[in-house]
Amino acid sequence: MLLTYLLLGLLYYLPAFIANGSGPLVKNGRPIDLGKIFVDGRRVLGDGKTFEGLLISLTYGTTVGVAISFFLGYKWIVVSFMESLGAMLGDMVGAFIKRRLNIPRGGRAPLLDQIDFVLGSTALGVVSGLSISLTQFLFVIAVAIVAHVLTNRAAFRLRIKSVPW
Template sequence: MLIITLILGIVYYIPALVANGSAPFVRRGTPIDFGKKLSDNRRLLGDGKTFEGLLLALTFGSTVGVIIAKFLGEEWIVIAFWESLAAMLGDMLGAFIKRRLGMERGQRAPLLDQLDFFLASTLALLILGVKLQVIQVISVGLIVIGLHMFTNYVAFRLKIKSVPW
């Protein structure tokens, strides 16, 4: 029973994982912050957060929701969209925090880099009424940390990302 619970937890988070992993495939685009700076003379988000990346992430995350819906119910199409959007908003919040801390695009921020999208998608899942168990959140969170580090290294080696984190 525990293994089924853990697998189900992973399935719940697949739209967020796919959304977060697909946005970097857009190399250039229109920055969401339009190049605006705050009073600290730092960009709101930076060039790495684009409308095109957001659209790709929402498309891929929602598409995964269509597949999941075949097994868990049609509501997963809507859940996947909102979960994907929350994941991307969490990623943007992470970028905003990094800019406020004076960190440049691509600079390493342990845990923030791995968990910003995950925590935001967790919040979205809870708001949407998905019954997450603590063991699912902790287990998937730990998997996300390792998976994020591994996939970013692979993306770096494939020249999809400019840094390996």
């Protein structure tokens, strides 16, 4: 019973996980920050956050939501789009924070790297109708931390990412 409850929470976040994982598939693109420098003399986000990556992320995450909507209702199309958008905005906030801390693109920021997208997807998901318990949320955070490590190592070995974190 508890396992089913936790896995349902994970299913709720599947669009966000897919959106977060699909952005790195875009190798080159136009940076969302348009190359702008912030007041601290560093890039706002950096070259890793592109319009093309955002579009791919929103498309993949929302497509997963369309599939989920056949089982959980059509509201999941909207929820999945909002979760995907929230995941990408959370990821951009993470990149912004990393630039302010002088952490280069691809540099490590433990926990921030793993949960920024979950926090963003939760914020916009809840606004659009996602109902998630604290237990499910914490389970998703734990899965995100483990999945981040494993998928990034795999992406590094497949030469999708230049660093294994």
